[in-house]
Amino acid sequence: MIEHALRGGRGYWIWLTFLGAVILVGLYFYFKQLNYGLGITGMSRNVSWGLYIAQFTFMVGVAASAVMVVLPYYLHNYKAFGKITILGEFLAISAVVMCMLFVFVDLGQPFRILNVFLYPTFHSMMFWDIVALSGYLVLNVIITRVTLGAEHKSIAPPKWIRPIIILSIPWAISIHTVTAFLISGLGGRPFWLTAIMAPRFLASAFSAGPALLVVLCFVMKRITGFDAGNEALKKLGLIITYAMCANVFFILMEFFTTFYAGIPEDVAHLQYLYFGLDGHARLVPWMWTSALLAIGSLVLLINPQTRNNRRTFLIGCIMVFLSIWIDKGLGLVITGFIPSPFGKVIQYWPTAPEALIVVGIWALGFLLITMFYKMALSIREQVEA
Amino acid sequence: MSISRRTLLKLVGATAIGATAERFISAHADTSTARILSKAVGAGKRLSRKKTAQPVRLAMVLDLRKCVSQLGCTKCIEACDKTHNIPDFGDSKDEVKWIWKEPYENAFLDQENFYLTDQFSNKKIPVFCNNCNDPPCVEVCPTQATYQRTEGIVMMDWHRCIGCRYCMAACPYGSRSFNWRDPRPFINDINPDYPTRMKGVVEKCTWCDERVDQGLLPLCVEACPVKAMTFGNLNDPNSDVRQLLKDNFSVRRKPGLGTSPEVYYLV
Numbered sequence: 001m002i003e004h005a006l007r008g009g010r011g012y013w014i015w016l017t018f019l020g021a022v023i024l025v026g027l028y029f030y031f032k033q034l035n036y037g038l039g040i041t042g043m044s045r046n047v048s049w050g051l052y053i054a055q056f057t058f059m060v061g062v063a064a065s066a067v068m069v070v071l072p073y074y075l076h077n078y079k080a081f082g083k084i085t086i087l088g089e090f091l092a093i094s095a096v097v098m099c100m101l102f103v104f105v106d107l108g109q110p111f112r113i114l115n116v117f118l119y120p121t122f123h124s125m126m127f128w129d130i131v132a133l134s135g136y137l138v139l140n141v142i143i144t145r146v147t148l149g150a151e152h153k154s155i156a157p158p159k160w161i162r163p164i165i166i167l168s169i170p171w172a173i174s175i176h177t178v179t180a181f182l183i184s185g186l187g188g189r190p191f192w193l194t195a196i197m198a199p200r201f202l203a204s205a206f207s208a209g210p211a212l213l214v215v216l217c218f219v220m221k222r223i224t225g226f227d228a229g230n231e232a233l234k235k236l237g238l239i240i241t242y243a244m245c246a247n248v249f250f251i252l253m254e255f256f257t258t259f260y261a262g263i264p265e266d267v268a269h270l271q272y273l274y275f276g277l278d279g280h281a282r283l284v285p286w287m288w289t290s291a292l293l294a295i296g297s298l299v300l301l302i303n304p305q306t307r308n309n310r311r312t313f314l315i316g317c318i319m320v321f322l323s324i325w326i327d328k329g330l331g332l333v334i335t336g337f338i339p340s341p342f343g344k345v346i347q348y349w350p351t352a353p354e355a356l357i358v359v360g361i362w363a364l365g366f367l368l369i370t371m372f373y374k375m376a377l378s379i380r381e382q383v384e385a
Numbered sequence: 386m387s388i389s390r391r392t393l394l395k396l397v398g399a400t401a402i403g404a405t406a407e408r409f410i411s412a413h414a415d416t417s418t419a420r421i422l423s424k425a426v427g428a429g430k431r432l433s434r435k436k437t438a439q440p441v442r443l444a445m446v447l448d449l450r451k452c453v454s455q456l457g458c459t460k461c462i463e464a465c466d467k468t469h470n471i472p473d474f475g476d477s478k479d480e481v482k483w484i485w486k487e488p489y490e491n492a493f494l495d496q497e498n499f500y501l502t503d504q505f506s507n508k509k510i511p512v513f514c515n516n517c518n519d520p521p522c523v524e525v526c527p528t529q530a531t532y533q534r535t536e537g538i539v540m541m542d543w544h545r546c547i548g549c550r551y552c553m554a555a556c557p558y559g560s561r562s563f564n565w566r567d568p569r570p571f572i573n574d575i576n577p578d579y580p581t582r583m584k585g586v587v588e589k590c591t592w593c594d595e596r597v598d599q600g601l602l603p604l605c606v607e608a609c610p611v612k613a614m615t616f617g618n619l620n621d622p623n624s625d626v627r628q629l630l631k632d633n634f635s636v637r638r639k640p641g642l643g644t645s646p647e648v649y650y651l652v
Contacts, residue, residue, distance in 0.1 A: 037584035038548070039565030044478040048553040048563060108548020108563065108585025115528040115547055126527035126551050187521060187642040188557025264497065341559040342491040346477070 001145075001152055004378035005371040011223070012374065019367040026360010029353040030105060038108055040353050047337040047348035049106070051330070051358055056102035058208070058329035059095045059365075060179045061201060063136065065209020066092035067172035068239050074165050080231040083380075084217065087228075089144045090372035091213060092172070096137045098365040103130075105357055125182045132175045139168045144372075152379050176201045183336060191269035191336045194257075200250040201328075207243035208324040210236050211317040216369070218314050226377055237313055241301040244320050248294050251327070265343075272345065273335045280345045283335065286326050293323035441536045443516070443592065444619040444647040445606075446629045449489075451613035453508040461511055462486070464608035465590070470581045472571035481562040483590035484513035484605055495639055505652065511605070514539060514560040514590040515638060515646030522552035522561065531587070537647060538594050541587065548585040557639050558646070561589045592616070619647065 008016075033040045043050040069088035072078035104110055121127050143165055150157035177198045183189070184197035194200075214236055217228040258270045271277050274287050300306045300316035307313055339345045350358070452458075465471065465484045472481055486509035489501065520539045522531050530545035531552050553561045567584045575581060579595070582588055593603035601607075606614040617626040626649070629635075635649040 037564065037566035039479050039584075043565070045480045045482075045562055045565075046477075046559070048550045103549075106549065108550070108587075109546060110548075112528075112545070112547045115530070115545055119528045119545070121527050121529050124525050124527040124551070126525065126549060130527070182551075183554070186525070186555050187644070188555060188639070265495065336554070341494070341557055342487055343494045344491065 001149060001375060001379065004382075005375040007378070008374060012370075015370060016367060019363045019370070022363035023360050023367065026357050026363065029356045030360070032353055033105070033357065034110070038106075040351065042348050042350045042354060044346060044348065046340045046344070046346040047334060049333055049337065050348055051334075051350040051354055052102050052106035054329050054331075054333035055358055055361075056099050056106070057179060057183075057201075057333055058325060059099045059102065060133070060176055061205030061324075061328065062209045062212060063092045063095035063099060063133075064172045064176040064202070064205045065213070066140070067169050068206050068210050068243075069213070069236075070165065070172070071169050072235070074162070075169065078235075080229055080235060084213065084228050084232055084236075086144060086148060086376050087216070087373060088213060089140050090376065091209070091216070091369060093137065093140045093144065094365045094368040094372065095209075096133055096140070096175075097368060098361050099133055100137075101361045101364065102358075105361070125178060125185060129175075129178045129182055132171070132178045136168070136171050136175050139164060139171055143168060148376060148379060151383060154383055173202065176205050183333070188341060189336045190263070190266045194254065196250055196253060200247065200254075203243050203246035203250055204324045204328050205243075207240050207247055207320050208328075210240050210243070211320040214240070214317045215314065215321065216373070218310075220373065220377070224377055233313075234308070237301065237307050237317075240317060240320060241298075241307065244294070244298060244301065247324070248298065251294075268339050268343070269335050272338050273331055277339065278345045280338075280347050282347050282349060283331055287331055290323045290326035290331070293319045293326075297323060439535055439537075440620060442518070442619040442647070443536045443538060443597070444617065444626050444649065445516075445592065445603075446615040446617075446626045446635070446649045446651060447511065448613045448615075448629070448633075448651040449505065449510055450651065451611045452510060452609075453504060455611055455613075456508075458610065459486070460608045460610055461605035461614070464604040467574070468576055468579055468604055470568075470572050470576055470579055472568035473573060474566075474571050479565045481564065481568060481588065483562070483588075484511055486510060487512050492638060493636065495641065496636070510650070512558070512560075512638070513605070513648070514592070515558055515644070515648045516590075516592055518645030518647060519643060521555040521557070521642075521644055525551045525555040527551065531589075534594065536597075538592050538597070539589070540591055540594065541589055543580070543582050543586045543588060546586040548587065550587060552587055557642050557644060561587050563587050 029040075041050055041052075066088040069081050069085045073081040073085045104113065107113060116127060116130055143161065146161045147157045180198035180201045183192040184194060186192060214233060217226075217233065220226040221228070255270065258266045268277060272280065273283055274291075275281070276284050297316045297319035300312050300319070306316065334348050338347065462484050466473075469483060471483060474480060489505040489508050489510050490497075492510055492512050516537055516539050518537060520531075520533060523529075523533050523539060526532075527549065528545050528547055530542045530547070531539060532542070533539050548563070550563055553563060564582050564584045564586055569575070569581050572581060593601070593605075596603060602616050603614075606616045615625050615629055617624040619626055621627065629651065630649055633651045635651050637646045637649055640646060
């Protein structure tokens, strides 16, 4: 099967070479980081998690979002998703690999990673997150391998795969729930200490993930002529719209509870994020960009006319993705540390090497998704021919 | 046969609810599972206080009235830094510190008071690891690189730590430091009797556990020119720390978080 990913036109190879080059740049800076230490990043004693963990959090959402195509297709037998379900699953695999790399590059002593399995610690949410993510990766690798393999041979997939697919549905929910527990169970970080964290993570995941899938479908349509089908895209649009509404609703809930209750330690974080605190406001323009993108996307997506227009629908999806990327992939994690437990505002901004390592991991994600999609589409074409 | 708390937690943890079980038990003390569990460990209403059954629970009492009278004194910090090979990077980004001074208002952030007595207003006070009885850092560590001694000291295994810094996110007191880069070139005068650390691991104050094992007091306690710090066994009613706490009003940092910090400040 994999041979299909190793055959392609000029454009395909140019794209893969470009991604490979970006990965190498990231790798180069990772070796620099390994040599110097994590001090090469913008992180500090006070802001001890930065872009790596923030991007990890965001990508777990993308990974979990596969459930939005898997569930209707396998549980409700919603045929229109037949063409894109495999794409959702491949997106999940790529996203989980990115997640694992984001955690890996964040470790001060990466060569000791196996200590997590050597000394399994059941009361640590980090342990459970690693277990959940590894399990989800294994499930999706098995599922895509078996279903696509069956398609390759033009036979029905074996019966035993169905329970595994069904298991992957709650598993997807679990990976993002445990990721929320990672930060929402810390009494000393009031910004994260909210029971709505897991629901909020799921809502943002189920809007940003399918939005990315829609964008990828549009790109593929242009490049390969692959058509996900009008009905499937429309249904995805509806899912994104509802999930985005829930996401924005949850964010507003945080605003109400924080500012109406007015507990100083809670207020300080949200104030820093959206309005600035003690004259420090580095994230403020980003967060308002995110807020405007969210509002704009809702206008485009809720209105049926713009949702059903391909161009405005695509713009709406891009806005959803960018809005949540800023909110979850930047603001949410960093602001948990600002102000510090001593009430001091010490800001954070990623350094160039740190950003390039992140870009390298994104490039690897795109490389995987490109090869997976190439493989899936080639097999389909072959079967149809 | 009594089951130790550690064994119990392992059992509960195996059912994947270890992290919340303790709270669940105290919140639903009347459910049958909770009854069995609390019977097994011989606990009363709150399991988290059970460790007082240990013969020794070390604690620190810091008389702030004595401390702030020594304006600008850093004897405790110097003694600690020198012996424990604390590097001096000269910037706050890479900073490693075990004991340091913070303004009273910042150390006691949750006790906002604009009308503090002149004695404490804008005065810097020593802060260091509280060696909590219920340490959140130990709860979150994925490798048990940070763990608790039976006497209560929260320890750090620098050789097991993977450098994920989850403990730093969990600590409500900002007591933990990470080696963002190799600290060795930045140690002014290396003390060969104490290990230096490598880049990529977390470290913290351990109340000089290496000295405690030899029956010695922590360095900061010894270095204090006005004897503001007292170290001892909280479970011994006749200990110095207990006597001080009996005769003086004390406060702790963020006790409302349920971490049970074991540094008592006399005001």
